Amino acid sequence: MIQRLPSGVRFPVLALLAELIGLGFFGLSAFLIHGSAPFLPYGMEGPLSLVGLACSGVLAGILAAIGLYQLHAYRPMWLAVPVTLLIYLPILAVAAVSTWLFLVFLGVA
Amino acid sequence: MHTRALLVAIFLPVLLLLGVALTLDLPVGGKTEVEGRNTRAAVAVRDPVHPLEEMGTWAFCMPLLKRSYEKVYAFTETDRKNRQPVLEQFQSGLVEALQRFDTVDLYLMAHTNSYHGWVEEIEPELRAKIRLVYNSGCWCARQNDIWLKLGARCYVAHPEAASHAAFFVYFLRRLTAGYSVERAVSEANHNADQFFARLAALVPSTSRDRNAWHHSRGQVFGEGNFKIGALGS
Numbered sequence: 001m002i003q004r005l006p007s008g009v010r011f012p013v014l015a016l017l018a019e020l021i022g023l024g025f026f027g028l029s030a031f032l033i034h035g036s037a038p039f040l041p042y043g044m045e046g047p048l049s050l051v052g053l054a055c056s057g058v059l060a061g062i063l064a065a066i067g068l069y070q071l072h073a074y075r076p077m078w079l080a081v082p083v084t085l086l087i088y089l090p091i092l093a094v095a096a097v098s099t100w101l102f103l104v105f106l107g108v109a
Numbered sequence: 110m111h112t113r114a115l116l117v118a119i120f121l122p123v124l125l126l127l128g129v130a131l132t133l134d135l136p137v138g139g140k141t142e143v144e145g146r147n148t149r150a151a152v153a154v155r156d157p158v159h160p161l162e163e164m165g166t167w168a169f170c171m172p173l174l175k176r177s178y179e180k181v182y183a184f185t186e187t188d189r190k191n192r193q194p195v196l197e198q199f200q201s202g203l204v205e206a207l208q209r210f211d212t213v214d215l216y217l218m219a220h221t222n223s224y225h226g227w228v229e230e231i232e233p234e235l236r237a238k239i240r241l242v243y244n245s246g247c248w249c250a251r252q253n254d255i256w257l258k259l260g261a262r263c264y265v266a267h268p269e270a271a272s273h274a275a276f277f278v279y280f281l282r283r284l285t286a287g288y289s290v291e292r293a294v295s296e297a298n299h300n301a302d303q304f305f306a307r308l309a310a311l312v313p314s315t316s317r318d319r320n321a322w323h324h325s326r327g328q329v330f331g332e333g334n335f336k337i338g339a340l341g342s
Contacts, residue, residue: 030164034185042167042185049168061126065118072114084117089125096125100133104282107172109136 008075011067015060015091022056022098049105057098064091132307134279134300137286144338149212149240151178152203154195156219157186166218169278173285177337178214182206186219200227207235214241214337215261218277221270222246225255236260241290241337243280245273253330263290263333269325272318276301276327284337291333298326 005013029048032039040048068088072080103109130136151174155166163185174181182202186195206213217224222244228236237260244252247270256264265280267273279297284290305319 026164027161030160034160034163034187038187042183043171045164045167046171049164061122065122068121069111069114069118072117073111084121088121092122092125093129096122096129099126100129104134105168105172107176109130 008067008071011063011070012087012091015063015067015095018060018063019056019091019094019098022052022054022060024052025055026052046105050102053098053102053105057095057100057102061092061095061099064088064095133304134282137282146177146338147179148210149178149214149337150180150182150206150210151214151216152182152184152199152206153216154184154199154219154224155186156222157189157192158220170216170218170281173281174216177285179210180206196224196227199224200230203228204231204235207231207238211238212240213238215239215243216281217242217244217246217249219244219246221248223252225252225259228259233260240335241265243277245277247271247273247325250328250330253328257331262331263335264330265290265294265327265333266330267325267327269321271321271325273325273327275304275322279304280327287336287338289334289336291329294327294329294333301326 003010026049029040029044029052033042033044033048068084071083071088075083100109153170153174155163157163158166167183167185171181171183182205184195184199184202186192203213203215215224224244228239239259239261240263242256242261242264244250244256244264244266247267250266250268253264253266267276276297279300280293283293283296288296301322305315305322309316309319
């Protein structure tokens with residue numbers, strides 16, 4: 001289905017999907033560990049949150065960056081600038097916050 | 110090669126990440142407190158809150174605490190109506206930590222609380238090993254006499270009701286990076302001031318939180334001039 005998307009839309013959609021999946025994974029892990037019916041043991045918070053944030057931060061950021069490159073390389077400026085501001089900036093902002101959290105949880109920031 | 114496109118693709122994400130780090134917290138300088146690590150333990154407890162908050166608390170705390178303490182005893186209260194079992198575990202975990210290690214630091218990440226009741230029952234000789242107690246609860250600074258009398262060398266807490274999570278993030282990052290307790294509290298207060306000011310600028314409805322925070326900045330009671338890695342402290 002994703003392959004059928006026009007090339008200009010593919011990467012922002014993929015980046016958005018990565019964010020939704022990553023944050024969803026983080027939230028689901030929280031409920032599976034600390035919810036009313038715990039399914040996963042305590043102590044899994046660190047590794048699972050890193051997986052979720054790597055997806056919604058690092059992976060989404062890379063996908064958005066590829067999309068940005070294609071946009072600015074192959075589309076006219078009058079289109080590239082507003083698309084960057086209206087579509088890529090919100091996606092990248094979420095990815096940047098997730099990446100910062102990922103680095104803090106990892107202990108390198 | 111499209112140079113302009115390449116520059117945009119690289120620098121825009123990097124600039125945003127830098128902006129987030131500048132807004133929230135830049136990497137903390139200093140070194141992890143590993144000296145004498147095998148002589149000390151931390152006991153941390155989290156009261157029952159939303160699963161996402163509990164997840165965030167432990168995902169943030171545990172890597173930092175594990176780097177500075179030989180063992181971290183972590184307890185999560187899951188049921189507000191039935192706190193007894195976890196609090197009993199907390200007490201027995203604290204006793205074990207006090208028996209096994211020279212120094213024990215306590216991190217009480219809970220709303221207004223009275224964990225001191227569970228510590229009072231422990232023998233005074235063991236309690237004397239408690240060094241630092243951080244209590245995030247609202248109005249819990251008023252317990253300073255109790256904790257110092259129980260044997261704690263230093264008690265860090267808040268005098269009023271506010272959101273203290275931002276303070277704790279800044280505080281623990283600095284404490285485990287080798288800052289003294291007093292310096293970590295001072296910088297965490299300063300950073301939390303800035304955090305709430307920025308938040309209020311972005312979301313005006315949070316100015317109430319900023320005002321509440323200003324009345325509930327972190328306070329140090331007892332001796333706060335040591336670092337958690339200081340030997341013999």
